[in-house]
Amino acid sequence: MAEWVPPPSEKPNPPPDHPLPIEKPKPLPDNQPSLSSGTYVVQVPKEQIYRVPTPENAKLAEKYRNPPPRKSPCFSCFTRLGCFLIILVVLLATLVALVYFITRPKSPTFVIKQVQVRDPHPTSPHHPTHEYHIKLISKNPNTQMSISYQKGGTAFLYYKDKQIAKGKPRPSQQSHRSTTFQLALSGSDAKLPREIQKSFKGKGSKAGVPLSLSIDVPVRLYLGSMKLWVMRVAVGCDLTASTLAKGTRVVSHKCHAKIKT
Template identity: 45%
Template sequence: MAEGATPSHDHHDTPSSDQQTQAAQPASAAFHSGTYVVQVPKNQIYRVPPPENAVIAERHRNPAHNATKRPCGSCCRLSCSCVLPLLILVLVLGLIAGIFSVLLRPKDPIFKVERVAFNRLNSYPEYDIRLRAKNPNKIFGILYKKGGVASLSFRQREIAKGNYPTFYQDHNNSTVFGILFRGSNNVVLPTEIEKSMKTQKPKVQVSFSIKMDVMARMRIGLLNSGSMKLAVACDLTVDTLAKDTRILTQKCRTERRL
């Protein structure tokens, strides 16, 4: 080596000042703030199981408890097995009642007019008529259903309407019931009715016709026959409409219609 020459060093053997500074810094100082994407292997991803899995696991843990719970199909089969015998029983009872009604031939009820009273309130004429229904059958009761209508006529002209009541009548029984016939204020009363309600001496007789359409059933115990329609007609004559009306003559008839 020549005198006064500066000794030379290999570049790779001696690190530079920048490299020494970076080496002296801790490892955490090499990361800066920002957004990073972290990739995780698929076999380390854990998922939350759906709620259905919990129900399945519960069934496996408690098989005895699950046995008491029947599925919808079993419930349907059970309900069908219960309803079907009831339907068959109802059909059999209806058939028996129909056979009884045909073979025994129940009689129609008999009607009679008991009392007639005339009122006139607020220009609306009212006829309060009481009738008696007699059931001549020895084993059949009669059920008078809803929907029965009645009308009152004078000389084949309707002057008032009413409703037939609903009630049950036992065998060999007589029942008294009332029907309130109401007229309209638009209907002009016939002259005979005006005279009969105002004149007591001499009394003025008046004749009426009552028509009733009644829906009924024959009954033996818990057995009911099919519905039948009864057409009832009564022709009667009263001595007066003023006071203490008395029925002079009457005739009632009952017909059964299909």
């Protein structure tokens, strides 16, 4: 039987008697980049460190360095107040327009009840003018709106397109449904037509004296108890008086009125 023999142990090579020289790495030329990798620590003196901010930080620094001028608080207050007033005016105008188009106010109607001619100086030849007193009644056809006549109107009386008197309409009685006017018109100093002069003496035409009355008067509209806007009413009447002497009466009349928007 064969006997097992262990393998001979491997022994390390003995170091050489003379160590090999270590070669130093050759410096690379300046134009050739280094291919070696690693971590390098470079120490620079503190006095030579310069910090360049990023563009975002540069803009922020410039903003802090030169802050924009601050607006006055009064200017901002006035701006807000102006915007508020503009919005308020627009809302009010819209509300007024809406009320007007919903209600559609109708023009009042006028009726002439009486015409009188007075001579304040009958015995004086230096005062040939006359006074014309006319009574009118205005009716309000609007059921939801009331009309209040204001001061500042004008009234003119014509004979064949020739003005013979003028004055101011003044309401004597006002209510929700009707208004009574007493017009006192002063005669013109100019020479009157021959037909008018004859009529003062009761010698006019049997057909009567044709006259025209023109009135322009401001009115205030009310919707219930709410006060609305002021408008103007233009009134035109064609009438025929029996005479301009004492005891005159209205033979015929026709009036039309229009509300001016």
